[in-house]
Amino acid sequence: MSSKPTKVYFYGTCLVDLFFPDAGMAGIQLLREAGLEVIFPQGQTCCGQPAFNCGYWEEARDVARTQVALFPQDLPVILPSGSCAGMMKVHYPELFHGQPDEAKVRAFSARVFELTQFLVEVLDVKLKDLGEPVKVTWHSSCHAVRDLGLKGEPQSLIGQLSNVTLAPLAREHECCGFGGTFSVRQPEISGAMSCDKAADAEATGASVVLSTDGGCLLNVNGTLEAKQSPLRVQHIAEFLWERTHAR
Amino acid sequence: MHVESEIHFRDAAAKALLDPQLRANFRRAMDGLISKRRAQFPDPRDLQDLRDLSTAIRSRSLLNLPDLLEQLEASCRKNGIQVHWAETCEQANELILGLLQAKGAKTLVKGKSMVSEEMHLNAFLESKGIEALESDLGEYIIQLDGETPSHIIMPAIHKNKDQIARQFSQKIKDAKYTEDVDELTAMARKVLRQKFLDADAGLSGVNFAVAETGTLCLVENEGNGRMSTHVPPLHIAVMGLEKVVARLEDVAPLYSILTRSATGQAVSTYFNLISGPRGTGEKDGPQEVHLVILDNGRSRIYADPQLRATLRCIRCGACMNHCPVYTRVGGHAYEAVYPGPIGKILTPQMEGVGVRHDLIHGSSLCGACAEVCPVEIPIPEILVRLRREATHEDAGSKVEGRGTGRTATEDWAWRLWAGVLKRPTLYRLAAWFATRFGKALPTGAPLIKDWTRTRTKPVPARRSLQERMRAEGARHD
Amino acid sequence: MTNATADARSAILGRLRASMDTGPLPGLDTAVLERRAWPAAERVVRLRKGMEAVHTEFLDATPADWPAVVRAFCDREGLKNLLFGPASEAGAALADAWTPGGTQLLPYDRPVETFKEELFTGVDAGFTDTVGGVAETGGLLLMPGPAEPRLMSLVPPIHIALLRASTIQNTFWSAVKSLGWGRRLPPNALMISGPSKTADIEQTLAYGVHGPKRLIVVLVQDLS
Numbered sequence: 003m004s005s006k007p008t009k010v011y012f013y014g015t016c017l018v019d020l021f022f023p024d025a026g027m028a029g030i031q032l033l034r035e036a037g038l039e040v041i042f043p044q045g046q047t048c049c050g051q052p053a054f055n056c057g058y059w060e061e062a063r064d065v066a067r068t069q070v071a072l073f074p075q076d077l078p079v080i081l082p083s084g085s086c087a088g089m090m091k092v093h094y095p096e097l098f099h100g101q102p103d104e105a106k107v108r109a110f111s112a113r114v115f116e117l118t119q120f121l122v123e124v125l126d127v128k129l130k131d132l133g134e135p136v137k138v139t140w141h142s143s144c145h146a147v148r149d150l151g152l153k154g155e156p157q158s159l160i161g162q163l164s165n166v167t168l169a170p171l172a173r174e175h176e177c178c179g180f181g182g183t184f185s186v187r188q189p190e191i192s193g194a195m196s197c198d199k200a201a202d203a204e205a206t207g208a209s210v211v212l213s214t215d216g217g218c219l220l221n222v223n224g225t226l227e228a229k230q231s232p233l234r235v236q237h238i239a240e241f242l243w244e245r246t247h248a249r
Numbered sequence: 250m251h252v253e254s255e256i257h258f259r260d261a262a263a264k265a266l267l268d269p270q271l272r273a274n275f276r277r278a279m280d281g282l283i284s285k286r287r288a289q290f291p292d293p294r295d296l297q298d299l300r301d302l303s304t305a306i307r308s309r310s311l312l313n314l315p316d317l318l319e320q321l322e323a324s325c326r327k328n329g330i331q332v333h334w335a336e337t338c339e340q341a342n343e344l345i346l347g348l349l350q351a352k353g354a355k356t357l358v359k360g361k362s363m364v365s366e367e368m369h370l371n372a373f374l375e376s377k378g379i380e381a382l383e384s385d386l387g388e389y390i391i392q393l394d395g396e397t398p399s400h401i402i403m404p405a406i407h408k409n410k411d412q413i414a415r416q417f418s419q420k421i422k423d424a425k426y427t428e429d430v431d432e433l434t435a436m437a438r439k440v441l442r443q444k445f446l447d448a449d450a451g452l453s454g455v456n457f458a459v460a461e462t463g464t465l466c467l468v469e470n471e472g473n474g475r476m477s478t479h480v481p482p483l484h485i486a487v488m489g490l491e492k493v494v495a496r497l498e499d500v501a502p503l504y505s506i507l508t509r510s511a512t513g514q515a516v517s518t519y520f521n522l523i524s525g526p527r528g529t530g531e532k533d534g535p536q537e538v539h540l541v542i543l544d545n546g547r548s549r550i551y552a553d554p555q556l557r558a559t560l561r562c563i564r565c566g567a568c569m570n571h572c573p574v575y576t577r578v579g580g581h582a583y584e585a586v587y588p589g590p591i592g593k594i595l596t597p598q599m600e601g602v603g604v605r606h607d608l609i610h611g612s613s614l615c616g617a618c619a620e621v622c623p624v625e626i627p628i629p630e631i632l633v634r635l636r637r638e639a640t641h642e643d644a645g646s647k648v649e650g651r652g653t654g655r656t657a658t659e660d661w662a663w664r665l666w667a668g669v670l671k672r673p674t675l676y677r678l679a680a681w682f683a684t685r686f687g688k689a690l691p692t693g694a695p696l697i698k699d700w701t702r703t704r705t706k707p708v709p710a711r712r713s714l715q716e717r718m719r720a721e722g723a724r725h726d
Numbered sequence: 727m728t729n730a731t732a733d734a735r736s737a738i739l740g741r742l743r744a745s746m747d748t749g750p751l752p753g754l755d756t757a758v759l760e761r762r763a764w765p766a767a768e769r770v771v772r773l774r775k776g777m778e779a780v781h782t783e784f785l786d787a788t789p790a791d792w793p794a795v796v797r798a799f800c801d802r803e804g805l806k807n808l809l810f811g812p813a814s815e816a817g818a819a820l821a822d823a824w825t826p827g828g829t830q831l832l833p834y835d836r837p838v839e840t841f842k843e844e845l846f847t848g849v850d851a852g853f854t855d856t857v858g859g860v861a862e863t864g865g866l867l868l869m870p871g872p873a874e875p876r877l878m879s880l881v882p883p884i885h886i887a888l889l890r891a892s893t894i895q896n897t898f899w900s901a902v903k904s905l906g907w908g909r910r911l912p913p914n915a916l917m918i919s920g921p922s923k924t925a926d927i928e929q930t931l932a933y934g935v936h937g938p939k940r941l942i943v944v945l946v947q948d949l950s
């Protein structure tokens with residue numbers, strides 16, 4: 003995208019919609035603050051990833067089709083999730099391969115961005131930290147990095163905040179154990195991975211775990227809560243918004 | 250949403266997770282392998298270029314597979330290597346038995362071969378009165394205990410030295426108890442050198458088979474592979490039909506990326522190129538060399554353009570070293586010859602996707618495996634494809650057991666899921682209920698019960714993002 | 727070929743042919759291999775560094791004095807005997823320079839069957855020539871054959887190998903090309919980077935598991 007757009011679509015994702023609406027609101031505010039008009043189509047549900055990953059592609063397509071239809075204009079579609087953005091950007095073209103509406107879906111996929119990716123690559127935002135000194139740690143979601151190809155955009159945003167220290171996890175790139183249906187189909191393995199991730203986060207000495215994905219956040223938060231750890235999780239969008247706005 | 254077959258990987262994994270020694274052994278070993286591999290690829294561009302080249306070489310080999318196999322056969326024959334074909338493991342076992350019996354062989358020393366594990370060759374030969382002795386130190390250790398490999402490169406990785414010390418002192422004649430690795434190694438050396446000396450035949454796998462020159466390439470550190478293939482009068486090599494490569498030149502980058510990816514070694518101690526039995530004037534080497542080419546489901550995997558990528562595998566084991574699941578449960582939990590990510594896609598394709606439905610779902614699809622795979626096998630994509638094959642009997646696909654993992658419960662669940670999510674009004678209603686009453690869901694409810702084993706119950710926000718945006722009157726066209 | 731294996735052959739090849747694609751072959755970009763290139767003197771240093779990292783020992787020698795260097799090593803180590811190939815050029819040169827007394831030269835000039843037991847239990851070291859080396863990773867290239875049998879570099883506990891600095895190639899890939907191995911290979915050829923080793927017990931390196939416990943490279947400095 004050569005010039006900065008003036009209008010964007012925002013796709014909340016189901017997990018942010020139901021569990022982290024503040025993160026969704028923060029993402030929208032960050033975009034508005036950068037001077038963009040944000041269109042939030044009603045009728046958003048889910049990107050279809052759970053069914054796709056389980057092999058139920060017809061069901062995934064049915065849902066995906068209704069989502070694509072919500073974004074007719076040639077505008078960027080911004081998601082506060084690396085995993086859902088990866089689904090829409092990378093896996094939709096596979097899911098619709100050979101379908102009559104493949105071209106339309108491909109054109110949609112090309113417009114999809116994860117929020118931090120858009121803030122850094124397209125908007126090149128400059129952040130001013132207004133918060134108290136704090137130590138945070140970063141959990142990189144597997145799909146954000148490996149499917150979507152995030153290359154440190156969230157970390158570079160955190161790096162702009164002068165009062166924030168980023169203490170890396172010992173195993174930053176290891177899966178937190180969520181994996182969608184994996185967490186309930188293989189609860190023992192998933193639980194072991196989640197507990198290790200929580201312990202890794204605690205060992206950093208940070209007071210908050212940041213991530214770009216609702217699934218990871220839900221998982222890590224639930225695990226920390228079960229351990230009665232004082233450590234909490236926060237979506238990066240919400241964290242960035244709070245840090246740049248004095249309360 | 251549990252189907253019957255899902256139970257066994259889950260159970261075996263759950264059991265493994267309760268063994269702190271096993272978990273510590275694997276974690277320590279995998280951490281070591283990960284950092285050694287990383288040190289071998291300091292330049293990301295070199296790594297990517299080498300992966301691209303290796304992937305291209307393997308893809309070309311597969312594109313030309315039948316031609317290359319015929320060329321390999323002709324080149325081997327010219328070199329004096331006798332070539333045999335087997336469609337199934339049973340055929341391959343019978344073939345090898347026949348070769349051994351024709352020479353009156355009673356003892357066989359083996360270099361490491363995963364294909365022979367696939368064939369359960371040792372048990373078969375033992376039942377026919379032929380001793381089959383593993384000579385790779387790791388394989389020897391597990392054979393003493395009647396175990397199977399827990400890793401394709403380091404078969405005894407699940408054991409620590411105390412366990413091995415105890416085992417050696419009990420099972421090797423005149424052995425004293427010691428936890429000194431050099432002394433343990435020396436004990437095995439003593440036993441095995443006598444076996445090499447006495448063996449009637451040797452068996453090896455094949456890392457790469459070169460079509461143009463009729464050469465069998467073997468990668469190893471210990472020297473047991475050379476012992477097994479050069480000392481006894483008869484050498485039998487077994488290979489999966491995908492192992493063929495056009496030219497020796499092509500083997501060079503594959504070899505380089507194999508040792509680096511597998512154990513983080515720039516080079517192995519030995520890279521042995523065998524192109525024939527003892528030649529004219531030669532004073533040693535086997536009198537006969539036989540090559541057994543095994544199918545065992547590979548030609549069926551080959552038939553599918555997407556699944557064919559599975560056959561690019563060069564068996565380095567990097568996918569298991571980097572897998573968060575494998576690292577925690579170890580190789581035996583998979584109850585398969587090939588564990589870890591590659592096993593999760595290979596085993597169901599060989600044995601049937603319905604039969605090994607459990608393995609296909611034993612992954613969080615995190616993608617760590619594909620990220621390190623030297624030949625860029627898209628393991629998560631293939632897993633998703635196999636999940637589809639397991640539950641859908643699509644026309645045209647040749648996947649073994651397709652559709653047999655389908656259950657009415659799961660079908661119903663996904664239909665309901667789509668029914669709600671493709672209708673915004675229904676979703677809105679569901680979201681309204683979830684945000685108002687989600688808190689009240691009992692922890693014993695299906696799915697929530699499994700989730701809350703190690704986590705608190707997820708509680709939806711009081712108002713959804715959509716609700717808040719509607720209230721705000723945000724533009725929504 | 728028996729009937730069973732002939733049937734298997736045609737069934738397997740038939741299935742493979744039925745699903746063969748006729749797409750274009752992906753290109754092979756070997757730039758990453760070509761980039762691995764060093765001047766001759768640096769190749770020697772790299773090879774040595776790579777091999778020393780896996781416990782290979784080096785003895786420096788000149789084109790004239792290498793037999794004396796081998797001899798001095800044998801005497802120093804108190805070796806009872808040294809297996810060599812009398813028909814190889816290096817073997818013959820070694821024999822010519824060998825003075826009586828001390829380590830005894832043992833020719834490998836008959837089929838292994840006639841002295842297998844002795845080879846396994848009564849030989850202290852084996853001496854072989856090499857046809858080159860690999861700088862990138864460290865490694866010796868050997869072509870065993872009638873003059874230098876295969877087991878000389880494998881069975882005795884010490885392997886002494888003669889390497890001329892001028893024969894060190896950049897990579898295994900470039901060596902395969904310059905030695906013509908890609909066109910024709912003897913029944914056995916190999917690369918050796920160090921003494922036999924294993925890490926099968928708790929990832930702990932142990933040397934001398936099945937093959938030689940020590941690898942000694944007599945490095946002949948013949949670069950002009």
